[in-house]
Amino acid sequence: MKTIISMENITYEYPDKTLALKNLSLRIDKGKKIALIGNNGAGKSTLFLLLNGILKPTNGDLFFNETKLTYTRTDLKKLRQKVGIVFQQPDSQLFSSSVYEDIKFGPKNLGLSAEEIQLAVNEAVRLTETGDLKEKPPHFLSLGQKKRVAIAGIIAMNPELMILDEPTAGLDPYYAKKIMRILKDIHHENRTILLSTHNVDLAYEWADEIIVLHNGTIMAQGTPVEVFQNKELLKQSHLEQPMILEIYQQLLDKHHAAIACEYPISKKQLIEKLSSLLPI
Ligand SMILES: Nc1ncnc2c1ncn2[C@@H]1O[C@H](COP(=O)(O)OP(=O)(O)O)[C@@H](O)[C@H]1O
Ligand SMILES: [Mg+2]
Incomplete structure (x- = not known):
């Protein structure tokens, strides 16, 4: 498995001396949902x-496709074309007079031809279901709509690594589900997606890999089942076990069933598993 981006012994201290990241090392594999x-x-x-070069580490190094980032203007520009970030607050990202102009901004900046821009925008609009919003000024949109537009803007740039900071925060369950559906649909082997969340249920269901961060330190990195079975780790990191995993685990324990190799990751799969475990 190839590494797309990695950090080596990175420490970050804010100007007011808050130590936000402590000697952190991390590798992100190409093509995964993390x-x-x-x-x-x-x-x-x-x-x-730090991953997109907006902040420069106080100590340590960042590597993209195994090449060390030097933080020159050219290097940063190249990195930002390959690493697209969707911020938690869409307002810090949307600034054009219409949704359409906003989505177009990225590909235009990349220097694509008019035809290529059109294709990229159309595809991004289709994937994020933002077609009806194209003429609207972004500041009139609801939070769920703004988030979809911000995601469309990043998709249109076709980055190798897509980073989304708490993409479902503040959304109701319907729109949160819709965003996660989009993030499943746009994933493919040449597009790595890294999102942050404090919602363990959502992470468990969506991700191929989980990284647990606590107090500026990486506590664990592994498959969802590996990480979320470790109750001690979750307790230390102030996190809960995902509900589907907890229910299934308790049932297995009660029935003294052999540990199944396939854990359910969705409600539907859990119901199927339960039907096979419980007597009719
Ligand atoms: N601009 C800033 N100046 C000083 N401290 C900050 C700043 N932004 C974040 N922090 C601090 O850095 C730590 C990590 O914050 P953050 O990266 O925002 O965490 P998270 O996104 O997981 O909630 C926190 O202690 C926070 O208070
Ligand atoms: Mg945050």
């Missing part, structure tokens, strides 16, 4: 700002 989980203040947003 959830960075951790509660408020864990350092998730800081980590993301």
Whole structure:
């Protein structure tokens, strides 16, 4: 498995001396769906700002496709074309007079031809179901709509690594589900997606890999079942076990059933498993 981006012994201290990341090393594999989980203040947003070169580490190195970032203007520009970030607050990202102009901004900046821009925008609009909003000024949109437009803007640039900071925060369950559906649909082997969340249920269901961040330190990195079975780790990191995993685990324990190799990750799969375990 190839590494797309990595950090080596990165420490980040804010100007007011807050130590947000502590000697942190991390590798992100190409083509995966990864959830960075951790509660408020864990350092998730800081980590993301470092991954896209907005912040420069106080100590340590960042590598993109195995090449060390030098923080020159050209280097940063290249990095930002390959690493697209969707901020938690869409208002910091949307600034054009219409949704259409906003989505077009990125590909236009990349220097694509008019025809290529059109294709990129159309595809992004289709995937995010933002067609009806194209003529609207972004500041009139609801939060769920703004988030979809911000995601469309990043898709239109076709980055190798897409980073989304708490993409479902503040959304109701319907729109949160819709965003997660989009993030499943746009994933493919040449597009790595890294999102942050404090919602363990969502991370468990969506991700191929989980990274647990607590107090500026990486506590664990592994498959969702590996990470979320470790109750001690979750307790230390102030996180809960995902509901589907907890129910299934308790049932297995009660029935003294052999540990199944396939854990359910959705409600539907859990119901299927339960029907096979419970007597009719
Ligand atoms: N601009 C800033 N100046 C000083 N401290 C900050 C700043 N932004 C974040 N922090 C601090 O850095 C730590 C990590 O914050 P953050 O990366 O925002 O965590 P998360 O996104 O996981 O909630 C927290 O202690 C937070 O208070
Ligand atoms: Mg944050």
